[in-house]
Amino acid sequence: MGQGARERLAELLDSSERRGDFSTRIEMPARALRITVDGVGDLPLPVRAPVTRKLIAQARQARFGRGEQTLSDTGVRDTWEITPDRFTLGGPDWQRTLSGVLDGVRTALGLPPTTVLRAEPHALLVYGKGQFFLPHQDSEKDDSMVGSLVVSVPSHHTGGELVVEHAGRSVTYKASRERLTFTAFYADCRHEVKPVTSGYRITLTMNLLAEPVRPVGEPGGSPVADLAQCVTEHFTQPTEDRYGYGRTKPEPPGRLVYLLDHEYTQRGLDWDRLKGVDATRADLLRQAAGQADCEAVLALAEVKETWDAQPPYDRYDYYGEVEHFDDCEDDECEGECLLDPDGEPGAERRRSGDFSDYELTDLIDDEITLGWWTRPEHAGGEQISLPVPYAEVCATTANKDLTPYQSEYEGYMGNYGNTLDRWYRRAAVVLWPRQRSFAARAEAGSAQAVRELQGRLDAGELELARTLARSLAPIWNHHGSGPAAAPLFAAALGVAVRVEEADTAAMLLAPFGVETLDERHAPDLAKAAARYGRTWARGVVDSWFGSVGAYTGADRDAWLETLPGLGAALRSVDGDGDGVATPLAEGVWRAFEQQLTGWLGIGREKERQAALERLGTPLAHILRAAGPETAEMITTALRSRPDTVLECLLPSLRTAARRQAGVRDGTPPARAFQSLADHCETRLTAALARPVRAADDWSLTPDRGCPSDCDLCPGLDNFLTSRTRRTMEWPLAKDKRRHIHSRIDLASLPVSHTTRRQGRPYTLVLAKTDAVFTRERAARSRAETDLTWLQEKWPRPRG
Ligand SMILES: O=C(O)CCC(=O)C(=O)O
Numbered sequence: 001m002g003q004g005a006r007e008r009l010a011e012l013l014d015s016s017e018r019r020g021d022f023s024t025r026i027e028m029p030a031r032a033l034r035i036t037v038d039g040v041g042d043l044p045l046p047v048r049a050p051v052t053r054k055l056i057a058q059a060r061q062a063r064f065g066r067g068e069q070t071l072s073d074t075g076v077r078d079t080w081e082i083t084p085d086r087f088t089l090g091g092p093d094w095q096r097t098l099s100g101v102l103d104g105v106r107t108a109l110g111l112p113p114t115t116v117l118r119a120e121p122h123a124l125l126v127y128g129k130g131q132f133f134l135p136h137q138d139s140e141k142d143d144s145m146v147g148s149l150v151v152s153v154p155s156h157h158t159g160g161e162l163v164v165e166h167a168g169r170s171v172t173y174k175a176s177r178e179r180l181t182f183t184a185f186y187a188d189c190r191h192e193v194k195p196v197t198s199g200y201r202i203t204l205t206m207n208l209l210a211e212p213v214r215p216v217g218e219p220g221g222s223p224v225a226d227l228a229q230c231v232t233e234h235f236t237q238p239t240e241d242r243y244g245y246g247r248t249k250p251e252p253p254g255r256l257v258y259l260l261d262h263e264y265t266q267r268g269l270d271w272d273r274l275k276g277v278d279a280t281r282a283d284l285l286r287q288a289a290g291q292a293d294c295e296a297v298l299a300l301a302e303v304k305e306t307w308d309a310q311p312p313y314d315r316y317d318y319y320g321e322v323e324h325f326d327d328c329e330d331d332e333c334e335g336e337c338l339l340d341p342d343g344e345p346g347a348e349r350r351r352s353g354d355f356s357d358y359e360l361t362d363l364i365d366d367e368i369t370l371g372w373w374t375r376p377e378h379a380g381g382e383q384i385s386l387p388v389p390y391a392e393v394c395a396t397t398a399n400k401d402l403t404p405y406q407s408e409y410e411g412y413m414g415n416y417g418n419t420l421d422r423w424y425r426r427a428a429v430v431l432w433p434r435q436r437s438f439a440a441r442a443e444a445g446s447a448q449a450v451r452e453l454q455g456r457l458d459a460g461e462l463e464l465a466r467t468l469a470r471s472l473a474p475i476w477n478h479h480g481s482g483p484a485a486a487p488l489f490a491a492a493l494g495v496a497v498r499v500e501e502a503d504t505a506a507m508l509l510a511p512f513g514v515e516t517l518d519e520r521h522a523p524d525l526a527k528a529a530a531r532y533g534r535t536w537a538r539g540v541v542d543s544w545f546g547s548v549g550a551y552t553g554a555d556r557d558a559w560l561e562t563l564p565g566l567g568a569a570l571r572s573v574d575g576d577g578d579g580v581a582t583p584l585a586e587g588v589w590r591a592f593e594q595q596l597t598g599w600l601g602i603g604r605e606k607e608r609q610a611a612l613e614r615l616g617t618p619l620a621h622i623l624r625a626a627g628p629e630t631a632e633m634i635t636t637a638l639r640s641r642p643d644t645v646l647e648c649l650l651p652s653l654r655t656a657a658r659r660q661a662g663v664r665d666g667t668p669p670a671r672a673f674q675s676l677a678d679h680c681e682t683r684l685t686a687a688l689a690r691p692v693r694a695a696d697d698w699s700l701t702p703d704r705g706c707p708s709d710c711d712l713c714p715g716l717d718n719f720l721t722s723r724t725r726r727t728m729e730w731p732l733a734k735d736k737r738r739h740i741h742s743r744i745d746l747a748s749l750p751v752s753h754t755t756r757r758q759g760r761p762y763t764l765v766l767a768k769t770d771a772v773f774t775r776e777r778a779a780r781s782r783a784e785t786d787l788t789w790l791q792e793k794w795p796r797p798r799g
């Protein structure tokens with residue numbers, strides 16, 4: 001079991017002294033176990049009275065051992081018993097659950113990590129009202145028996161507590177009604193079952209057997225040897241699927257990432273400068289790696305955990321009733337209305353802060369990414385990017401026991417409940433089998449590993465370089481984008497040009513984002529396009545835009561500023577720079593156009609205008625980078641858009657005018673800008689020629705209405721289009737009011753909408769505002785200013 005090896009390893013590195021208890025209790029979900037009993041069949045859990053009566057019909061009065069004898073005396077023990085030959089334990093997740101429980105028991109009882117525990121069914125017991133078992137000690141039927149494991153099967157009952165005692169201390173264990181309750185104790189503990197006072201108590205008793213992996217005292221039992229054994233086991237057993245309930249993948253994990261406890265900077269990360277417990281642990285691990293024929297490096301990890309979390313406040317009033325906002329009308333509200341002062345349910349928004357007093361209930365998800373590591377044989381380190389799957393991670397100290405550097409809380413939003421995201425920075429020791437050295441490093445995006453390929457090419461070992469490069473295909477994924485990925489991209493590009501295999505070259509270049517490209521890559525890009533052809537180049541360029549060609553915001557904007565320079569560089573170097581520059585400009589335009597189309601469709605005016613204005617500068621960069629045909633295609637597309645596109649074109653022309661140089665010199669970009677300026681002038685002139693709104697005209701043009709043909713919207717449209725109606729009172733239930741609120745807000749209509757909270761249903765009050773007139777006046781005066789500016793800065797060429 002892969003997980004077992006990682007847990008033992010984490011425990012071996014726990015320097016705190018082992019302190020075991022004499023007993024422990026663990027709960028698990030009921031669905032983990034299926035019990036099938038002869039004559040009864042599968043027991044539905046929780047077990048109800050009718051099934052219990054069937055069980056009793058299959059049982060006998062339990063006996064107990066005293067010295068050599070087996071007795072039956074209901075004054076000492078009164079319970080029904082079914083022997084293990086008459087029932088079986090199963091279920092898809094049972095073996096995994098049991099082995100997880102046994103690992104937990106081993107740790108809690110303080111047994112060494114080298115011990116493997118097994119549990120052997122002993123009896124299925126049913127206690128009815130008044131039944132019990134007086135204090136006793138279980139007989140040790142087997143030399144390897146170290147204790148007992150009692151599994152309480154969920155059933156509704158009271159009484160029947162299990163009391164375990166050792167050296168003057170006693171602990172009382174109660175069973176869960178809904179879940180499986182595992183109670184384990186050492187064989188030398190006296191224990192008793194108190195009388196059941198109502199319902200039926202059902203337990204499954206098991207003998208706990210301990211088998212040392214290596215007999216104590218055998219040579220080689222040093223901590224390093226034990227660790228090395230765990231490491232070997234980790235790298236040879238199939239990978240366990242986290243949510244697969246015991247399912248495994250055939251290949252073993254490729255790495256082991258052991259998280260350390262202290263924080264380090266990139267420069268401070270060094271084997272000789274580790275702090276406190278980290279120093280000892282890392283040293284032991286590195287020795288173990290050597291013994292297990294593994295390489296070891298130090299790395300920096302970014303960890304994000306998402307927890308289901310409960311805020312410390314109390315939603316219940318003095319009487320235990322859920323409290324509500326005074327006007328809450330929501331039948332299903334559980335008090336969420338109180339979370340927001342405006343009474344909008346479910347609106348406790350995402351926010352950052354210190355949430356250390358929140359109770360973490362369930363871990364929903366965690367993500368670990370390595371971003372930096374030391375080089376195996378070289379001094380210093382390098383940037384990498386490697387998401388680490390759950391099955392490769394191991395830690396003695398859990399993340400939640402450390403202080404996160406950032407936390408964000410999001411109240412109930414419908415998907416999960418209340419979630420708390422916590423981010424940590426941790427250092428790690430990373431191991432992999434030595435024979436995977438090249439793949440392990442290349443997979444993480446190590447430029448060093450790719451340069452190794454260049455070394456092979458320099459040495460004339462073309463076939464070896466090709467084989468190594470091809471071996472990357474399954475693992476060469478997602479190297480990110482932006483300047484951080486540029487060195488790795490440059491290394492991969494250098495190899496791509498020289499492998500002389502079009503597919504391998506494309507594979508090496510594909511996993512990067514387009515924002516990685518800069519002028520320095522131009523010579524090799526042009527060479528590659530010349531060598532492998534235009535179709536190849538177009539395919540590779542497309543892969544840099546990802547499958548959706550999505551516009552990626554800030555990164556993209558910063559990069560677009562460098563695009564004209566990259567385009568110029570590509571067109572000036574040897575090779576076929578155009579073969580890259582053209583698909584590049586087209587790809588950038590496609591992504592931009594998607595973004596533009598999205599915003600053009602937004603009715604909320606302020607939001608749309610601000611967004612389209614922000615797109616003005618990127619558009620200017622794209623036009624400056626485009627060749628003649630692409631520029632022509634772009635201007636044609638823009639001129640065919642509705643007039644709201646002017647909210648982007650005018651800011652774009654302003655950007656271009658500020659960079660006066662090169663925009664009026666007859667070059668393709670200059671012609672493109674002039675054509676857009678002419679278009680704007682035509683459209684503004686047409687808009688100003690339309691008649692001014694009459695002083696008594698209150699009519700509004702409705703937006704496109706709602707997609708579902710609801711019975712409310714025609715009523716709203718009638719009100720909006722009327723020249724004379726200015727107000728409307730509309731008694732409407734909450735959902736319908738919401739629908740109207742949202743239609744008005746989404747289209748930014750100049751209509752106020754308030755709810756009069758009287759009578760049932762409440763009344764929605766709509767009133768057209770002066771903005772019906774003021775907005776149009778403002779738009780006209782803006783158009784006049786814009787027109788004057790255009791005529792001055794972009795006069796139409798004569799003739
Ligand atoms: O039913 C139980 O909880 C424990 C029973 C027990 O102690 C035994 O069978 O030896």
Ligand SMILES: [Fe+2]
Nearest residue numbers: 136137138191
């Ligand atoms: Fe017992």
